[in-house]
Amino acid sequence: MSKLLQKLTRLHKSHKDLINIMPLQTGGILSDAAREALIEFGDGYSVCDFCLGSLCNIANPPVRGFVHELLPEFLGCEVATLTYGARDAMFMVMHSLAEPGDSIIVDANRHYTTIVAAERVGLNVFEVPHSDYPEFRIDVNDYVPFIEKHNPKLILLTYPDGNHGNLADATRLGEIAQEYDVPYVLNGAYSVGRMPVKMNDIGADFLVGSGHKSMASAGPCGVLGMKRKWEGAVLRKSKIYSNKEIELLGCTVRGVPLITLMASFPCVKERVNYWDKQVAKAQWFSGELEKLGFKQLGEKPHRHDLLHIETPMFYDISKHVRERGYFLYEELKHRGIWGPQPGITKALKLSSFAADEEQLAFVIDSFKTILSKYSSYKVAQRWGKEQAA
Ligand SMILES: *Cc1c(COP(=O)(O)O)cnc(C)c1O
Secondary structure (H helix, E strand, O other), X not given: OOHHHHHHOOOOOOOOXXXXXXXHXXXXXXXXXXXXXXXXXXXOOHHHOOOOOOHHHOOOXXXXXXXXXXXXXXHOOOEEEEEXXXXXXXXXXXXXXXXXXXXXXXXXXXXXXXXXXHHHHOOEEEEEOOOOOOOOOOOHHHHHHHHXXXXXXXXXXXXXXXXXXXXXXXXXXXXXXXXXXXXXXXXXXXXXXXXXXXXXXXXXXXXXXXXXXXXXXXOOOEEEXXXXXXXXXXXXXXXXXXXXXXXXXXXXXXXXXXXXHHXXXXXXXXXXHHHHHHHHHHHHHHHHHHHOOOEEOOOOOOOOOEEXXXXXXXHHHHHHOOOOOHHHHHHHHHOOEEOOOOOOOOXXXXXXXXXXXXXXXXXXXXXXXXXXXXXXXXXXXXXXXXXXX
């Protein structure tokens, strides 16, 4: 066997059992039940034993009950389905409601996948601007002139955005969408499964969630909720295979992505009830980081666990040490902390969602220790020594 092939048989994760504050990962950590189900259903097509031709109608394991009862209740919608991820859900809706050359309106904080999905459909995208540095707020009233000017096929709001964790006034945008009778897509990749989000309360037509981002699933998978009136358009069936949805290419997530999504769901359903505590924890963490001299970007007071923190002192250090930006990654890994992207020091995206207060206090303490270890005096000294050597 070649060395590379051998490597494939001995894969391991580099950050196992560390304190995880990486925003991409904190909401996707599996529940114990999901970890067990992962092994049980690891084989290919293992959920399809009792399939009668439609994934969402499989009774054993109980996909049907999950998709047709539990998910609609959880999302506050009339119809729900499974997707490969948040991006696929956005694509499906765009592809079903718009034609190439049509226009859509999105917020300037949109995820890149929103744009790529629109490109795949061939749409013109207009962006409602944000308030710029440092808060990057979206005022949803600014959608109005865009809607009047461009006559969009749909409007989309990112809730919250994946860069700053800002939560724009989604409910107000629901009123605007109703007033102008334009379909409204809420991208909840970072909210569905973390915090309570009900599509009908907000007045959206579609609600998008990400299984691996925020619903404790191995993924890749997602969920899409919608009003009943869109079912015919988005979940239209093949003319030849009458139980196969065209946008889903027959059926979507099978096996581990789906089974972990289902096995974690009771935990996820429960954890959104403690969102107030999560917000309090995030605000405390952000405050402690600011006491160290860092600056939190995005809305203040912050209402989400995703925090974008400017850390100019770490950046200064990176300019003077041999490891460059990787010094921070090395220092944190050494202390059992997994979070900032290796090499990055100017501004860090962190999430307080999965760590408890004690662990976050340890993170703060570690930052403090690292800052003093590399305080300018010592850096200068080391720098001098290295130059001399
Ligand atoms: C992560 C993310 C996505 C993409 O989610 P997938 O489920 O991986 O497609 C889309 N939008 C936002 C705001 C995100 O943060």
